[in-house]
Amino acid sequence: xxxxxxxxxxxxxxxxxxxxxxxxxxxxxxxxxxxxxxxxxxxxxxxxxxxxxxxxxxxxxxxxxxxxxxxxxxxxxxxxxxxxxxxxxxxxxxxxxxxxxxxxxxxxx
Amino acid sequence: xxxxxxxxxxxxxxxxxxxxxxxxxxxxxxxxxxxxxxxxxxxxxxxxxxxxxxxxxxxxxxxxxxxxxxxxxxxxxxxxxxxxxxxxxxxxxxxxxxxxxxxxxxxxxxxxx
Numbered sequence: 001x002x003x004x005x006x007x008x009x010x011x012x013x014x015x016x017x018x019x020x021x022x023x024x025x026x027x028x029x030x031x032x033x034x035x036x037x038x039x040x041x042x043x044x045x046x047x048x049x050x051x052x053x054x055x056x057x058x059x060x061x062x063x064x065x066x067x068x069x070x071x072x073x074x075x076x077x078x079x080x081x082x083x084x085x086x087x088x089x090x091x092x093x094x095x096x097x098x099x100x101x102x103x104x105x106x107x108x109x
Numbered sequence: 110x111x112x113x114x115x116x117x118x119x120x121x122x123x124x125x126x127x128x129x130x131x132x133x134x135x136x137x138x139x140x141x142x143x144x145x146x147x148x149x150x151x152x153x154x155x156x157x158x159x160x161x162x163x164x165x166x167x168x169x170x171x172x173x174x175x176x177x178x179x180x181x182x183x184x185x186x187x188x189x190x191x192x193x194x195x196x197x198x199x200x201x202x203x204x205x206x207x208x209x210x211x212x213x214x215x216x217x218x219x220x221x222x
């Protein structure tokens with residue numbers, strides 16, 4: 001099956017700093033989503049982005065499908081950004097999402 | 110409903126017992142998925158329904174696990190003879206159609222003691 005790798009696995013930021021999270025995948029994809037899992041375990045949709053660039057407030061994402069990676073940018077980080085960020089992809093063979101291992105982000109005040 | 114709803118939020122059961130976990134997807138979503146998330150890991154796929162039928166159950170770990178979606182809406186994940194290793198958060202997701210954006214419920218935290 002498709003492999004999904006996220007980096008870095010852990011990240012500590014000072015409030016106000018910017019960061020870039022990376023997602024590499026091993027095969028072509030139909031779908032790519034970024035999620036934020038909050039401390040209560042809820043997976044919150046950030047972006048549905050199989051290709052191209054999208055922005056939503058302080059967050060933006062870019063997927064370069066031909067090179068099999070996606071980037072999530074967080075600008076002016078806030079303590080509420082803390083949690084785990086997951087990248088998940090759906091390959092051409094199946095209809096389920098395969099998740100990466102996540103990036104655990106802590107933003108300190 | 111407004112989002113994917115899962116009940117119960119928490120379930121504690123004794124080893125060997127039978128449990129049922131319920132998922133109520135977003136209204137009109139034809140695709141429904143079950144995932145399992147262990148501590149410190151990403152969610153792992155269990156089973157996918159398109160309408161009433163299980164289109165892919167390749168992620169079910171063994172025959173103690175079974176899921177149904179009899180009317181193409183609500184789904185129930187059933188676990189027989191529970192083991193301590195079944196302890197995890199069970200997540201349900203739905204999407205309008207396969208390959209479109211998936212939305213997750215808040216999960217059911219299952220603890221087998």
